[in-house]
Each structure stands twice: as C-alpha cells, then as structure tokens.
Amino acid sequence: MNIHEYQAKEILNGYDVPVPRGRVAVTADQVERKAKMLGGRCVVKAQIYAGGRGKAGGVQVAYHPEQAHEIAKEMFGKRLVTPQTGPEGLKVRRILVEETVEVGREYYLSIALDRQSSRYCLIGSAAGGVNIEEVAASSPEKIHKLLIDPYTGLRSYQARKLAHALGLEGGVAEDCVQLILNLYRCCLDKDCSLIEINPLVVTKAGWLLALDAKINFDDNALFRHWEYHEMQDYSQMEPLEISAAKFDLAYIKLDGNIGCMVNGAGLAMATLDVLKEKGGEPANFLDVGGGATREKVAEAFRIILQDSDVKAVFVNIFGGIMRCDVIAQGIIEAASDSHCDLPIVVRMDGSQVAEGKALLEQSGLNVQCADFLGDGAEKIVTMLQQAATDAAQGQERG
Numbered sequence: 452m453n454i455h456e457y458q459a460k461e462i463l464n465g466y467d468v469p470v471p472r473g474r475v476a477v478t479a480d481q482v483e484r485k486a487k488m489l490g491g492r493c494v495v496k497a498q499i500y501a502g503g504r505g506k507a508g509g510v511q512v513a514y515h516p517e518q519a520h521e522i523a524k525e526m527f528g529k530r531l532v533t534p535q536t537g538p539e540g541l542k543v544r545r546i547l548v549e550e551t552v553e554v555g556r557e558y559y560l561s562i563a564l565d566r567q568s569s570r571y572c573l574i575g576s577a578a579g580g581v582n583i584e585e586v587a588a589s590s591p592e593k594i595h596k597l598l599i600d601p602y603t604g605l606r607s608y609q610a611r612k613l614a615h616a617l618g619l620e621g622g623v624a625e626d627c628v629q630l631i632l633n634l635y636r637c638c639l640d641k642d643c644s645l646i647e648i649n650p651l652v653v654t655k656a657g658w659l660l661a662l663d664a665k666i667n668f669d670d671n672a673l674f675r676h677w678e679y680h681e682m683q684d685y686s687q688m689e690p691l692e693i694s695a696a697k698f699d700l701a702y703i704k705l706d707g708n709i710g711c712m713v714n715g716a717g718l719a720m721a722t723l724d725v726l727k728e729k730g731g732e733p734a735n736f737l738d739v740g741g742g743a744t745r746e747k748v749a750e751a752f753r754i755i756l757q758d759s760d761v762k763a764v765f766v767n768i769f770g771g772i773m774r775c776d777v778i779a780q781g782i783i784e785a786a787s788d789s790h791c792d793l794p795i796v797v798r799m800d801g802s803q804v805a806e807g808k809a810l811l812e813q814s815g816l817n818v819q820c821a822d823f824l825g826d827g828a829e830k831i832v833t834m835l836q837q838a839a840t841d842a843a844q845g846q847e848r849g
C-alpha cells in the first residue's frame with residue numbers, strides 16, 4: 452500500500468527523522484496561505500502515488516505567495532506524467548507546501564524488503580537525487596547495500612558503516628547513524644515494505660534532513676493497522692482495483708484485451724502464460740479465490756466487463772470448493788445484466804461440471820466451453836479474431 456509524501460514525512464517525524472516544515476493543501480488559495488505562513492519562499496510539491504515528479508515539473512520553488520498560488524493553480528488541474536505513472540499520468544489533488552532548504556549535498560537512503568533473501572536491505576548512495584535510477588544502472592558500485600539479520604536486527608555499527616560509505620564524518624555521520632536506526636524502528640513498527648529518502652540532504656548549515664520521503668506498507672500486514680485505511684487516497688488508484696478490493700478479489704490491470712477470471716494465483720499465472728503462448732494478450736489478472744460465492748463470481752465478471760479494453764473473456768476455474776453450476780450462474784447473471792455480447796470461453800472442471808456447462812450452453816450468451824486450458828486459450832483467441840474480422844467486414848459493407 453502506497454501513501455503520499457506528506458503522510459510519510461508525518462510518520463518519519465514521529466521517529467525523530469528531521470523533515471522540512473510544511474503543510475498539505477487542496478486548493479490554490481490554501482497553498483498561498485501556507486506559503487505566507489512559511490515566509491513567502493517555498494517549495495510547491497505535487498502529491499501523487501509516484502516518484503519522478505521533480506523532472507516532470509511536479510516540484511517547483513516559489514519566491515512569493517502569489518507565485519505559489521500560480522504554480523498550484525497550474526498543478527491542480529493537471530495529470531502529472533512521470534516514468535512511474537504510465538502514459539495517462541496521475542491527477543494532482545493535494546499539494547505539499549514546504550519551507551525551502553539550502554542543499555549542500557544530496558544522498559540516497561532506503562530500507563527495502565529484499566525478496567531474494569527475505570530480509571530488509573539497507574541501501575545508501577552518495578549519488579542521491581533525481582538521477583538515482585541512472586546511477587544504479589550505470590555505476591552500481593556507487594550503491595551500497597547491507598542485509599539486515601532479522602534475529603539481531605540492525606546494529607549501530609552497521610549503520611555507521613553505511614554512513615561512512617556515504618562519505619559522512621564526525622557529527623553528521625553520527626546523526627546519520629541515529630537516523631538510520633530510527634528508520635529501521637519505523638520499518639518494524641509500521642510493517643513497511645519500503646522506506647525511501649531521496650534525497651536525504653546535508654544542508655549548507657550542516658544538518659541532515661529528509662527532503663523527500665516515500666513509504667509503502669506491506670499489504671499482508673494491513674490487518675494489524677486499521678489506521679492505514681483512512682490514509683489511503685483512492686483518487687490515485689485504478690478504480691477497478693478499488694472495487695475488486697471491496698469484494699476481496701485480487702485484480703490487476705494489464706494491457707491486453709482478454710479479461711481473465713481465474714481461481715487461485717497459481718492457476719492465474721498458468722492461465723496468463725498459456726494464453727500468451729496461444730497468441731492472446733491478457734487485459735487483467737482477476738483471482739476470485741478459493742471459496743467464492745455466486746455473488747462474488749458475478750461481481751468479478753462485472754469488474755472485467757467494466758474495463759473498456761476487454762474484448763473477450765476467458766474463465767478458467769477449477770471447481771473444488773466452488774461448484775461449477777454456481778460459477779456458471781454467476782457468469783450468466785453478470786453477463787445478462789450488462790448485456791454482454793463479447794466472446795466468452797469457460798474452461799471449468801470439478802464438481803457439478805456437466806450441470807454448469809449445460810447452464811452456459813442454454814444461456815444464449817456468446818459462450819463456448821472448453822475441457823482443457825490449452826484448448827480453451829486457443830478457442831478464445833480464435834473467437835476474438837473472428838469477432839475482429841466480422842467487425843471489419845461489417846464496416847466495409849457500411
């Protein structure tokens with residue numbers, strides 16, 4: 452789970468990590484007022500669920516409150532496109548107004564979950580700032596990494612080793628050690644999968660300061676933190692992923708045109724693989740889970756149909772806990788409600804499969820049943836091609 456920079460900074464501030472003074476605003480007038488409170492000169496920062504804002508014009512310095520107002524007015528109306536947002540970008544609805552800081556030097560510092568070792572990894576670089584991705588690609592030796600043993604936890608000598616690798620010395624190095632230990636404490640308490648400070652700066656006056664902050668929470672730990680629920684900014688998320696989450700369905704948008712409804716993550720991945728092998732392009736990954744009900748199947752199917760990229764639907768379900776006739780009823784209910792005439796292939800197996808198939812065949816939908824995964828994938832690709840040819844011929848005939 453993602454949160455905004457200003458929220459991440461609030462959390463870090465609670466762990467004695469120094470951050471610039473700042474306030475969040477939702478209108479240009481508010482931005483102007485907050486700029487005045489900060490003495491006029493300020494940084495205006497677009498709050499979106501993505502990084503790379505600096506290079507995309509999402510971080511700008513204003514020299515007086517009226518200018519902050521101007522910048523904010525421009526930003527609020529815009530969808531900010533950065534290398535992390537995809538081509539549509541993300542709409543700016545909140546702006547963080549912060550005091551400006553005289554930057555001496557920029558560093559990169561993060562603690563991230565390393566999947567390979569299943570440990571937290573402390574990462575730092577003296578080449579921090581907006582070009583960190585390029586640094587990581589072209590000069591990986593400038594990125595220092597240290598795995599944290601979950602049994603002993605992060606030790607101060609390890610934090611000191613990293614501070615020295617960044618070239619810090621004396622008092623600033625000790626401040627950095629403390630800051631790193633605080634970050635680690637925050638990681639554990641808050642179940643973060645990532646805390647990233649880029650840039651961490653040493654100001655011209657010689658103070659350490661987190662100029663930017665990004666926190667991701669581990670989704671698997673959300674049940675332990677009810678307070679996170681209201682921190683979420685739904686305007687920054689894919690709408691269909693939000694409705695799916697409400698029904699406890701795992702839905703991920705992909706960029707093809709075949710909607711896929713599957714039960715179980717392993718089966719979902721196998722389905723996408725086989726579909727691609729047969730020349731199909733999945734539009735999403737939707738896992739209805741093990742014991743889905745008729746309502747849940749219907750909701751899942753509706754979510755798939757709401758995606759305008761979907762031109763065909765492939766259902767691949769093993770009816771172990773779920774009965775195939777119940778699955779069929781869910782599909783028929785949702786497809787009829789939405790007047791769906793898209794090609795559908797249903798590959799299912801398990802209890803009550805004959806009854807399920809019979810229901811589908813009598814439903815009047817544009818549906819075919821399949822017995823095997825490969826066979827089903829081939830069928831949906833063929834039906835999709837056929838539909839495209841028919842549409843083209845229809846257009847020619849005018």
Ligand code: GDP
Binds near residue numbers: 510557663664
């Ligand atoms: P990102 O591009 O989304 O990661 O946004 P950041 O918050 O990191 O801002 C981009 C860049 O703006 C930073 O790397 C800094 O170089 C610069 N920046 C942000 N705030 C200030 C500030 O108060 N003073 C100065 N001099 N630079 C700033």
Ligand code: MN
Binds near residue numbers: 503580
């Ligand atoms: Mn940054």
